[in-house]
Amino acid sequence: MSSISKVFTEQPPELNKEEKARLNMIAAARTTPRDDRFPHTNQALHCWNRYNEWIVCAQQGSEDDCKPLRQYADSICPGTWLESWDEQREAGSFGGVGSRFDHKAH
């Protein structure tokens, strides 16, 4: 890599305060971390898994402790899916963790 830096003799231009703040904001941005159980492009199952993880956490502790897990679900899942699953949980028709099809219920 050091050999490549010798190609560019000019340094990048200095950033002003606003640009630096924006750059820091972008650099600090985080999203749902990788889950090697779902290596493929289609991350739907990953989203499903994160959402159910959050539900398990919320059932065991308080909802506030589980904010990071909810954030992971919010980042990876489509908003429409989250809305409909939240509605289903309120109505009792949710098919994931805690439903009658969950193996733990047997």
Add this chain to the structure above:
Amino acid sequence: MNILHNLININSSKKNKSGKVSNTLLLKEQFKYLKTTHSYHLVDPSPWPIFASFGAFMLTSGVVLYMHKFIGGWNLLITGFLIVLYTMYTWWRDIVREATFEDTHTVTVQKGLRLGMILFIVSEIMFFFAFFWAFFHSSIAPTYNLGGVWPPKAISTISTYTVPLTNTFILLTSGASVTWAHHALLSRAKKHTLVALLFTLVLATIFTCLQGFEYVNAPFTISDGIYGSCFYMATGFHGFHVFVGTIALLVSFIRIVLNHFTNRHHFGFESAIWYWHFVDVVWLFLFINVYWWSNK
């Protein structure tokens, strides 16, 4: 133009179809006696192809109209279906007559029929290929809607080692018994042929009955998600093919009783046997993937 005027010479005291006493044939009667120097079969004019096309048109348009709740749709469907069924009987009956009684099925013709049957079976393989594609697409990477698992969370599957395993043994045994029947025919042992073929037909009927019993008593229906759709489309079409194969073997049975075949020339029976083996192989694929691998 009476082009065969000087070639055809029949007994002059015989009356021809037009009622005239003549030693020549009308042009319309000459096609029955045309001689060729090649060994292919130029088929006599027949109404069955166009009948079949009328029937198929009525059947297919009747199906569409019925599904869209048009008045008369069902009647059109039934009429078309009966015409197709009748044309199948008459057309194939004519082929049997041409082969058995009119000696038109030379070795060359038989080769063409063999190729035709092979290509037909290949097309049927492609038909099942599509349903197996759908099955593997959905089962290898099951979506969250199914719970991320296969078989889906909410599906209670059919026990593999009771009826499905029995059916596997039934079809494999029927493949062996139909081979026995064929060898008996090759050895000119008519009674053995009939016994073996009857045994095959009995096994085929038992298979169909067991599948019917499974269908009636299954814990899921065709509308139970992608699992139900894949299961019933694949096994349903397979069952239909078993039915068709059983009819083909039954027709062969009747023709053996009526002494249509020789030990060297029995392509109708051979093609039915090929079809039966194809049906057996498809069942093995079904059993391994849809029943055994997809079980809980």
